Amino acid sequence: MNLTPRIGRIGLMHGKETEFPEAVIERINRKNGDQIQAESIKIGDIPLDYECNYRLIIDRISYKVPYYQSFLKSMILGGIYVINDPFWFDTSDRFFNFGLISRLNIPTPKTVCLPSHSYGDQVSNKDLTNMIFPLDWDRVINYTKFPAILKPYNDIGWQNEITVQSKEELLYHYNQSGTATMIVQELIQYEFFVRCFVIGKKHVLPIIYDPKNRSFSSDAAPLPIELELRLKSKSQRICQALGYDMNTVDFAVTGDKICAVDFMNPVPAVRSEGVGDQNFDWVVGHLADLAIDLAKREASSYDNHHWYRVEKLPKKPRLRQSIKS
Known part of the structure; x- marks a missing residue:
């Protein structure tokens, strides 16, 4: 792909899945192809002074490939924004996460x-x-x-x-x-189960989910408005606390009681056959919009970490290609 100096790049890292990353790339290029262009990343050996031409990287595979995690951490040091931040992803554990969320007064097992x-x-x-x-x-x-x-x-x-x-x-x-x-x-018993896709820590899509068969319900009745608002609010608080820009939060629901039973899924499977075309389009569109917005603002994951405040480190990361309005 030939990119002019005025165009910023968004890179995607993924494994064998193709439908979702290709849909995100296509959506970004269709919406902002004159300013932002997305593509799959190819990397080999990485020297310490490696200059990255990407404004933002969406990571779907580093949890399986440790080398990718090292690459992404180095890119953050250079000022890149990464979805999701590999430093937090790499150190997450369920016990800490359940302890954290329980202290937000959200019911957990x-x-x-x-x-x-x-x-x-x-x-x-x-x-x-x-x-x-x-x-x-x-x-x-x-x-x-x-x-x-x-x-x-x-x-x-x-x-x-x-x-x-x-x-x-x-x-x-x-x-x-x-x-x-x-x-x-x-093991929490429930009347029904809801999986909430969360993008950008604020956009929430609740979908009825069957955890036993690992399947979504395409013909379920709409959730009561009050319950939907509660699920969205809890999902936002959880992802804000955990720092995930993309995640799913699973709730067991019985009557008016909800319990957050899983919220450590920052690389959720997103297939149109599984979630349905409309929901698939929602996730693709919101992730693409988030990536475009962060790239245009030249956001960086750099200042999320304490080493950003060390006096000898530069206060500003390396500048990359600028986007002109």
Whole structure:
């Protein structure tokens, strides 16, 4: 793609998915092709003085490829805005997130963090002198009750979750968990389930969702207005607290009670066949608009971090191509 000096770039990083990133690229180029153009990024080796020609990068794959995370962090140091910020994404864990959200007075499941079952050859028993063994499993069970969910503390979305119905099942699956740090969590019962797509920490699209079959309901009745407003408000607060520009927040709903059961999904699957054409278009359009707005304003993820305030670091990141009105 030939770009003139007046045109700013937005780059997308993605894996095997094609429909969603291609739709976002097409939408950006169609709406602002004379000022902003989007494309997939190609990178190889990266020197320390690498000059990035992108104003903004949308990341859909670094959670699988650590090298991409290092690249994106370096780009932030150079003044690029990244959706989502890899520093926060890289350090997120479910236990901290549930603790944070519960302190916002948003209902969440009762959750217990468990030490790893094993530690590999690099950790000896002498390195674990601060650890209490054996665990008080009865106390854990009395707190979360059954049924419960056992899952890694740092997986995104609904990966590797196991429902356990008894102490025997809990211990069996915990003993198979290896070196992973796990959490065990109260399984919230519900009348129905809502997944909220959140873009830019403020635009929220609630959709009825079936977590058992991992499917969206295309013919569900509209949510009551009061409930929809509550779900949107809670989703905004959660994503503002977590710092995600793109995320989904899952709620279990029973009567007038809502419980936030998952909100660590900053790379949600977005397929037209799954969410429906209208909802797919909503997510594509709002993400494209957010990226265009941030790129035009020359926003940067740089000043979200404490090292921005270090006196010896430049107060302004490297300037890239300017966009003229």
